[in-house]
Amino acid sequence: MTVTTVSIRPRLPRLSRPSALAVIGILIAAFLMMFLILPVIQVIYVAFLDPRSGALTLDNFSDFFASPLFRESFWNSLYVAAMSVVFATLIALPLAYLTTRFDFAGSAVIQSLGIIPLIMPPFVGAVAMQLLFGRNGTVNLLLNDWFGFKIPFMEGLNGVIFVESIHYFPFILINLSASLRNIDRSMEEAAQNLGASGMRLFRRIVFPLAMPGYIAGAALVFIKVFDDLGTPLMLNVKAMLAPQAYMRITGVGINDPMGYVISFILIAFSVLSLWLSFLVMRGRDYATVQKGGGGLARRQLSPWERVAAWVVILVILGLVLAPHIGLMLLSFGTIWSFSPLPDAFTLKHYGTVFSQAGQYITNTLLYAGGAALIDILIGTAVAYIVLRTGLPGRRWLDYLSTAALAVPGVVLGIGYLRMFHGVHLPGVGPLASWWVMIMIALAIRRLPYALRACMAALQQVSLSLEEAAENLGASKARSIRRIVVPLMTGGILAGFVTSFATAAVELSATIMLVSGERDAPLSYGIYLFMQSPSGRGAGAALGIIAVIIVALATYISQRVIERDSHLRGARPTGSH
Structure with a gap:
């Protein structure tokens, strides 16, 4: 007689009485x-509130669309966001296709260099891009000397699109x-067997x-550009929405x-862009038949194809590295x-920074560090509640924590000013002007x-380890502290570093909440210095x-993730 062993996944208990986790x-x-x-x-x-009658x-929306400036700002924001998606696609698509379709030296390096823009906020590199690609920038001066014409890379909205696309x-x-x-x-091979190849194969199948x-x-790019305040x-x-919101509140008043x-x-x-991206995908099947899909069949480039590919790649990487250079x-x-x-070249600008702007750096380390600490504490707790308990409403806790993705920084800052x-x-x-509010805003953002980092880490921790600890007499709190959290260390550290790195250069929320230079973080200091030609250095x-x-935070995060993955891969697994 054959005995079939059925593995039953332990059911998460629904707590019947208030517990520490419920209180948390x-x-x-x-x-x-x-x-x-x-x-x-x-x-x-307040957007729907009559300021006179309450x-x-x-009427506020009627007044908005009746104003030529606001209508222009609205359409400009849509145009800039849409065109940034188009140009970002033109940059990303060749890099993605070339490095996944073809075998050639340097593909891994190209993929790594392709994410370099993320370590520099777009507003930081905007002035540098103006000096390189502006009307009297390096590129146009050379074009004018050599060929007698200039290209308006950075004129008006073009400049915003250019900078945002590259970032x-x-x-x-x-x-x-x-x-x-x-x-x-197999899908690609089937199409090739039916005669599809080249651009037709790419356009219809790949x-x-x-x-x-x-x-x-694309949805992320649209949202980020549409909401961006610093670059414009x-x-x-x-004449864009985010700058207009900032100027109305700081110039006209909080009311x-x-x-x-x-x-x-x-x-x-x-919210609409996220919803539309969901609608586009709904009802369509993109599933693979085999595990992992196998990926595109990779092939070697011919000598001429290799030359053409490198020309395209070097041009793109030149644009990518331009803000940093x-x-x-x-x-x-x-x-x-x-x-x-x-x-000429000098070190005096760095001397100025360390003598006059040290407070910006100190504040940034305090705010970003505090925000990241808040994030991992909340993230770890929410991840455990959602994945390991049967508490009613736990999914709503996840939704609440994720909702900040749809809230622009300038809006959150305005909300704090209005509410507090x-x-x-x-x-x-x-x-509203207390420095702690800046830290909280960064933490929320x-x-x-x-x-996500904490939830990914917890999903890799077997529930049976907790059960074994509790069967040996450990309390729930002790099993979490001694078993779960240590095994989540890699994900927790990755979440901390990610939050820290992105909070350190946040401008949209902080520019609304900074009450004076004494409390200003690094991003606000950069903005102040860049307002005058003498301060740009x-x-x-x-x-x-x-x-x-x-960059250091990103590198540390990557190393932590790789180390954690390596340790998990090396950890022996027992048979049950």
Whole structure:
């Protein structure tokens, strides 16, 4: 007689009475309600509020669309976001396809270099791009000398599109490359057997099968660009929604309804773009028949194809590295005006930074470090509650924690100003201008990143390990502290570093909440320095420091993830 062993996955218990985890869940929900949901609701409510009568109305939206400036800002934001997706696609698609389809030296390096823009916020490199590609920048000066014409790379909205495309294309590159690697090779082979090849094969088979990755990346690019505040401000492009929201609240006042109407539109389009990306994918089958899909059949390039591929790749990588090169030159240059390169080089800008701007760096380490710590504490707790308990409403806790992805930083800052501007704490003063609010805003903005890292780490920890510990007499708290958390260390550290690195260069929320230079973080300091030609060298030096901080954090995060994966792979598994 054959005995079949059936493996039954342990059912997560539904807690019948209040527990420590339930209390923690309630406290986290209260924190998120106070510092995320209620400020956003406040913004939305004021957008529909008549400032004179206090009644709900749509007149604010009528006034918005009746204004030529606001209509122009609305269409400009849509145009810039859409065109940034187009140009980001033109950059990412060749890199993704060439490095996943063909075997040639350097493909791994190219993929690595392709994500370099993510370590520099777009507003930091915007001024450097102006000096390289502006009307009197390096490229146009050379074009004018050699060929007698200039190209308006950085004129008006073109500059915003150019900078944003170069910065955000890695979102498409990463997601599209992953999709191309997971395409079912048998689908491609079947199409080839039916006569499809070349561009027809790519257009009809390969790209449609990679559409989930592309749509995910394109949606992220659209949202990021549509909501971005720093880059338009740095390039002096004010006729866009995010800059208009900032200027209305800081210029006209906290009670100006137009700032809230714009904020509502920013939120609505963030949610709408995510919803549309979901609709595009719904009802379509992209599943692979074999595990992992096998990926595209890789082939060797002919000599001429290799030359053409490298030309395309080098041009793209030149654009990718341009902001970093320009920022480096600006940070060491003395005078850089109407010349292809700075007139001379100096270290005085770095001396200025360390003598005058040390507080910015200290504040950044404090704010970003504190925000990252908050994120991993909440992320670890939420991950455990969602994945390991049967608490009612646990999924809503996950949704609440992730909701910050749809809230632009400028909107969150406006929400804090509106909600807390009349609240005073003894010994602190107005709550909205307290430096702790900057830390909380950064924590809320980066919580989704830390949460995903913690959830991924916990999903790799077997539930049987906890059960074994509890069977040996360990309490739930002890098993979490001694078993679960140590095994999640890699994911927790990765979440901490990711939150820290991205919070360190956040401008949209902090620019709304900084009450004075004494409390300003590094990103705000860069913005202040860049406002005058004489301060751009020091601003660039501060930008280089920011890039180094983010690059080191990114490197550490990657090393931690690789080390954790290696240890998991090396850990012996027992038979049951």
